[in-house]
Amino acid sequence: MGYSTEVLTRARDALAQRRADRESELAARHSRAYSQVPRLREIDMLLRQSAAKAAQAVFLQGGDAQAAMEAVKQENLQLQAERKDLVAANFEPQWLEDNRCPHCGDTGYVGSTMCQCLQQLCALEQRKVLSAIFGGSESFETFRLDYYSDRMDPKFRVVPRVVMEKTLNYCRDYARHFAKAQGNLLLTGTTGLGKTHLALAMGRAIGEQGYSVCYESAAGLFGKLEKAKFYPSQESQAEARALETCDLLIIDDLGTEMPGQFVTAALYALLNQRLMAGKAMIITTNLNVEEAGQRYSPQIASRLYGEFYRLTFLGEDIRALKRRMY
Numbered sequence: 001m002g003y004s005t006e007v008l009t010r011a012r013d014a015l016a017q018r019r020a021d022r023e024s025e026l027a028a029r030h031s032r033a034y035s036q037v038p039r040l041r042e043i044d045m046l047l048r049q050s051a052a053k054a055a056q057a058v059f060l061q062g063g064d065a066q067a068a069m070e071a072v073k074q075e076n077l078q079l080q081a082e083r084k085d086l087v088a089a090n091f092e093p094q095w096l097e098d099n100r101c102p103h104c105g106d107t108g109y110v111g112s113t114m115c116q117c118l119q120q121l122c123a124l125e126q127r128k129v130l131s132a133i134f135g136g137s138e139s140f141e142t143f144r145l146d147y148y149s150d151r152m153d154p155k156f157r158v159v160p161r162v163v164m165e166k167t168l169n170y171c172r173d174y175a176r177h178f179a180k181a182q183g184n185l186l187l188t189g190t191t192g193l194g195k196t197h198l199a200l201a202m203g204r205a206i207g208e209q210g211y212s213v214c215y216e217s218a219a220g221l222f223g224k225l226e227k228a229k230f231y232p233s234q235e236s237q238a239e240a241r242a243l244e245t246c247d248l249l250i251i252d253d254l255g256t257e258m259p260g261q262f263v264t265a266a267l268y269a270l271l272n273q274r275l276m277a278g279k280a281m282i283i284t285t286n287l288n289v290e291e292a293g294q295r296y297s298p299q300i301a302s303r304l305y306g307e308f309y310r311l312t313f314l315g316e317d318i319r320a321l322k323r324r325m326y
Ligand SMILES: [Zn+2]
Pocket: 101, 102, 103, 104, 105, 106, 107, 108, 109, 115, 116, 117, 118
């Protein structure tokens, strides 16, 4: 799963914080335990010395090294048993245990693989980032079908509410089955018909499953790509890389950015890269096929309409409707 650098950095910081907290808490418990049961301090000191004692024993005893080692081992076992009894008699079980992650020792990695503890922290930080992006009220539950007319649209010969109910269900299923099937969606239709609302709802639901999701307005997206290309820095390039590799990229309002050669080239490269890697995209736009072809290039239009499942939004401008209703 391709978490963004931001999420990964935050998760690593959280793990480091957890490690520091655990260590200082354990130290505090030890000092309390030592003052309560002084014999514990002696035992811990003796146990720490036993490795050195073992080496020393081997050196001093020369030929009878094995017997000396055995003596140290026995003493060690006795001390450990005594310590265990003392702890059991005076404290809660596990009270003095070092409860670091048993898999990675709180380093976050087992070899070169990310440990499950760090993965969980990534998912948690991802949720926080998502709620910062998708902090609004856009969810499937808040999508209101009653804003769409239940009368036949004379131009399209369909009932908008019926169409939009299908669209809502389609989007919900898309999010629900994202793990199994990740297609690309193109949400088209004029302004104010709820395209952004459903794109955000899908982004939130998919992000909550632990996938990395990037959401950008078209203007924001091209701004970031431009910065990475013309003002390369570690940060700008990490941002561009997240846009290229995240599990789901949502581009909102394609066609509202300032047009230009850079935009066309960057869009074409990004679409191809993600299509080839099989990474999902959701794009909302007011453009239709011809307009996209004119604005960008016929190649981009053919990608958009050949590789994306199109959902057409119908109805009246919801913002205008809301103004009338309240
Ligand atoms: Zn771990």
